[in-house]
Amino acid sequence: MDTDNTARGGQRAGRYNHIAIEKKWQDVWEERGTFVAADSDPRPKLYVLQMFPYPSGNLHAGHVRNYVIGDAIARFWRMKGYNVMHPMGYDSFGLPAEQAAIDRKIQPADWIEQCISTARRQFKRYGFSFDWTREVNTSAPDYYRWTQWLFTTFYRQGLVYRKQIEVNWCEEHGVLANDEVKDGACWRCDREVSKKKMAQWLMRTTDYAQDLLEGLDDLPGWTQRVVKLQTNWIGRSEGTHADFAVPAITDSCPAGEQPVLRIYTTRVDTIFGCTFMAVAPDHPLAEAMAAAGNMSDKLATFQEECASEDVRFKVAEEKPKRGIPLGVNCINPFNGEEIPVWATNYVVSDFGTGAVMAVPGHDSRDHAFAREYGLPVRQVIRPADAAVEVDVQREAYTEKGLSINSGDFDNMDFHTAKAAMDNWLMHHHHGESAVQYRLRDWNMGRQRFWGAPIPMVHCTACGWQPVPDSELPVRLPAEADYSDIRVSPLANDEDWKRTKCPACGGAAERDTDTMTTFMCSAWYFLRFCDPHNDNAIFDPAKVAAWMPVDYYIGGQEHAVGHLLYSRFITMVLQKLGYLQLARPDFAGELPKLGNEPFRRLFNQGMVYKDGAKMSKSKGNVVSSDELADEYGADTARIFGLFGGPADQDLEWTTSGVEGGLRFLRRVYRLAQAVSAAPNLEDSLPEMAENAVRARHRAVAGVSEDLCNWRFNTAIAKQMEYLNELEKLWQQADGNDHSGAFRVALTSFAQLLSPFAPHIAEELWEMFDGPGLCADSEWPIHDPAMLVESTLELPVQVNGKLRGRITVAAAASAEDCLAAARANEDVARWLEGVSVIKEIVVPGRMVTFVVK
RNA sequence: GCGGAAGUGGUGGAAUGGCAGACACGCUAGGUUCAGGACCUAGUGAGCGCAAGCUCGUGGGGGUUCGAAUCCCCCCUUCCGCACCA
Structure with a gap:
């Protein structure tokens, strides 16, 4: 591959030279401060944020693909008239710098500084429209101070x-x-x-579990996937606390200070089926109970076994259920029944209360344990459908049903039983309904x-x-x-x-x-709003002006951690009054959940090569510098977006990249041919009109696709546009009518600008566009120009395609049917049968149903 | 086990109830060039056919509909979360 296309003799002058073009426009953007976002600007604001990288050496093709998505969005909306803030920075604290420092015997600060300057240079080679005046670096003292x-x-x-x-x-x-x-x-x-x-x-964070959960309802711009992941991570469950007395350890305590075994359950309706108590080996009362039951030594041994077991068994199912009796009984508050207390390895101390009422008839884990140790199994729930057979001795029945063998609570369904039992517990001071979260x-x-x-x-x-x-x-x-x-x-x-x-x-x-x-990355999006403030973490007015982030683009690996912590920090800052995102409505009320930092979230797919995720450790990286040298930043950008939907994984292929280069070369070649032709009035009006129609079609299609983040089809539509223009130019077969093509290519430059901004500027300049293409107003289309005068409609008979007809766009249903019947391919299928139904879908198709 | 996403040519993917395979990659043939991983033209889902055309075809099976890749039910496969959460 030539890296200097003009150097060799005999070349056609002015062949597409990506190296020269890309450098030229990067310098222009930098000199003019094209992408600097002003804090005060009459246009509506749009905050486009991309997750900042950990700068660990060289950017590769995977990073290019990630960042070109947000850049296309930022550039598109900029041209649509928004005051776009599109900042970038470095998440530069963390282990890899330390590892590098140890390996290379240099200081982490020195190493990370090198990485950052490399990353900054490499970012700039791709023409990303970042506002570099807002750059932040989490390991810089003026950042970590805050x-x-x-x-x-x-x-x-x-x-x-x-x-x-x-x-x-x-x-x-x-x-x-x-x-x-x-x-x-x-x-x-x-x-x-x-x-x-x-x-x-x-x-x-658990203080905010409920707020973090409810906030998710306010995020329709997030993918269901991430909302679900966070919902599960927070893990709200509604259940009951119930207290079981342990006479063996309370008898010696003064009245009022007698400890009880508190359990948490979501199935209090099964409490009459509780045949033993299961506590975590490190439950706060375990040792006291073991002492009372003369089981202290055995408990100590068991605790040790469990600690090592935690490491050996990564998957819970593989771990056999084991336990030891603690030699004491506890009392079921509902029926006064005395049941033995066991320490078991299947109850964990950091969820709920670390103690579980074991109901082997209706919980499969308790059932497995009861089988192992020969503990009794009792049925207290029956299916609502009496026809369903249940044998709890064989298998736990875990569905909800009607209570039986439950004293005063018999024949109640789950909700009735739970309400009645919670109420009973509260009334007798033995517990109450309770909510638990999985979040820690x-x-x-x-x-x-x-x-x-x-x-x-x-x-x-x-x-x-x-x-x-x-x-x-x-x-x-x-x-x-x-x-x-x-x-x-x-x-x-x-x-x-x-x-x-x-x-x-x-x-x-x-x-x-x-x-x-x-923690460092949980607030950087706030600092971007006021990055150089030495007196405060940020000016609340500036944050209020830019926040919330309108589009947040990043990898789905941060679906829980980073996004949850960022939501938390924002929520707390708002609660403490350092920040006010939610603006009061006309009545002075704050919207209940107006404190979410990221309005819309987009998770891009990962980049694969040779069947593995592209990463330095896998050794399958394509370096961004080599890519820019050999094919050009614009080509790499085109491929990154064209290869497939942006939210899906992308396989990086050299042939695909070459296809992108071929496209840009064809664009460039046509532009040169057109610009070299004399700029005269069009002498072939029909051809000129076709070019104009093609332009309106492309503008409409590309705009719509960009609004929906469908970059791959947006680029496909530009390729179609190019194919049409090339064909028309060939038909023109001369040079006395380039006017329509000049207009066409000027619009082409604009449509291309979000994807391949450097060549777009070059074309814009070639056709004397005013100012910069990046600053130009996004073209709009005239819907009337999308309407064709004639249409080709498919004709179906009994759902099978049998012919095509050409009709006037305004043709009536009768005319369409008549034209369809007249078509000989269709007529053959209508002979000797009776037509029972005729369907005309205007502008789409004609169907006959026959018998 | 639970939850989520997905399954379309040789490949990446289009089409979200109306012409399956847009746009590319690859491949084949031809042209062009001193040469090129350059460029141009044509072809390219499978089967049958000289052809016009016909049949089949979107993981498998069933259903709704004049019409299904698309909607509904069952099943299979792959990937990704979570996993003794009481």
Whole structure:
């Protein structure tokens, strides 16, 4: 492939030279500040946001495809007259920088700086219409200062607390968030993950579980898929708390302080079928109960077994159900029945209350356990349809039905029984109806160097103290010492740790954990609205002017983590009064759920090559620089959009890229031929009219497809337009009538501009368009020009295509039928049969139903 | 197991109740060029046929309809989430 098409002798002068063209227009856009978004502008605003990358070296074809989607959208709406903000930045804290620093023996800050300048240069080679004046970088002190400010602000509001928790522990990468664990293994190194107890800072996301859930109703612009994923992740369930007394441990306690075994169940209607109690091995009362039942040693052994089991069995189904009796009984509050308490490996301590009323007749897990240990099975629910046979001894009946063997609650359906039983519990002070969420509080800390230091100081006298705002940012030390890679360099840096207590001024120590990068990226879209503010995290007026994000484009791997945390941060900031997204309506009322940051969400597909997702680790990347050198940014952009629907995965093929290049070369060649011809009045009016009609058709089709994010068909329509123009130009067979073609190609440039912006500018210039193509007003079509004077209609007989007729566009149904009957291919099928029905779909087809 | 998405030529994909395969890639033949992974023209779902044309055809089976890739029911396959959540 020539990289310099004009260099060789004998070439036709002016052959499409993507290198020269692309550089030329990138420089022009940069000089003129074409894509800088002004805060005050009379046009309506449109915030187009693309998930910012982790800058880990070179961009590849996968990134190109991802970002060209949002760029096409941003450019399209810009031309449609919107004041578009389309910013970009870098999510630059996190593990890979640290790994690179260890591998290459350089500082993470130096490494990431190189990566960022490479990424910025590579982005610019693709002509993305980013407003570079708004660039943010999460690892820069003037950014993480505000990440830290969020932490201390939330801490002062009581939203951050410290707790000993079991964390996911990877030997190589330390503590992992739940969403960093895949199938029981670390998402980065596939190493098995174990559990470890550690004091961590937690964010009270669970306080907002209900708000986060309800907010989803306000997001019709999100895909059902993501809404469902978040709904499941939050995992609301409605059930009942019920208290079971344990006389063996309460007898020795003073009245009023007697502990009870509290259970959570969604099937309180089955409580009369409860034949034993199952608690987690590490339930808070387990040891007390074991002590009372003389089972302490056995419980300790069991607890150890379970801890190692958690690591061995990644999938719950593979884990055999096991347990030990604790030697004590508890009392069912409804019937006073005494049932044994077991510690079991199938009850987890961090959901509900860590204790389960076991109903083997109506729960398959309890049933499996009861079978294993010979515990009794009792039926308390029967199917509403008496014809259905049920044998709970053989298999648990888990459907809802009517209560039996349940005392006063017999013959009630589920809802009646639950309401009556919840009411009974509340009345007798043994429980109440309850709601549970699967969502857990958010672990903020990582035992890593390359992150925003958690701005907390520990003083032996005053305890934990937040660093005052005036002392933010708490900067990372300039040098990280990686001689001992098992420990965070911060924890080993005595000079850095040593500080004064903000409260008493005495000697104190800094927290050596850094924040999860999910925190850094949970608010960057707000900072883009006011990226250089040194006095505040942002100016609420500027945020109110730009937010919410109108289009958010990114990978579906962030469907839960990043998007949920961003929603949470926005929600809390709004609640604390730092931010007001929802504007009061005319009555001064705030819309209930007007605090969602991302109005519409678009998940692009991934790019595959050789059957695997394109990634550096798979070794199947096509580098963006090579691609731009060899084929050009415009060609790569065209292929990325043309290869298939943007929300589906795309297989990267060289032949497909070449097809894109061929298309642009043909465009360029036609443009050159037309521009070289004398600009004269059209002497062939019919041909000129065909060119005009083709233009209106293309404008209508491309505009509609772009509104619906159908880039592949939009480009197909431009290819059709080009095919028509080429054919007409050939028919013109001369050069005394280029007027219509000049107009056609000027519009062509505009239609091409969102996809292949560099060549579009070149064509625009070639045909003397005013200013820049990127600044031009998107063309509109005249619907009257889409109406053809004659139509070709298919004719069906009994649903089978039998012929085609050509009729005037305005032809009546009678005329169509007459023309159809007159058609000899159709007439053959109408001979010797009786027509029982005639259907004319105007403009679409003619059908005869015969017998 | 539960939930979601998908299944159309040799390939990527179009068509969301009305001409299946737009637009490309690939392939075949011809042309053009000193040469080219350049360009142009024509052809290209399968089967039958000299042809006009006919039959079949959107994972499989059934249904609704004058008409189904599209709507409904059952089944199969693939991919992706979640998974002892009580």
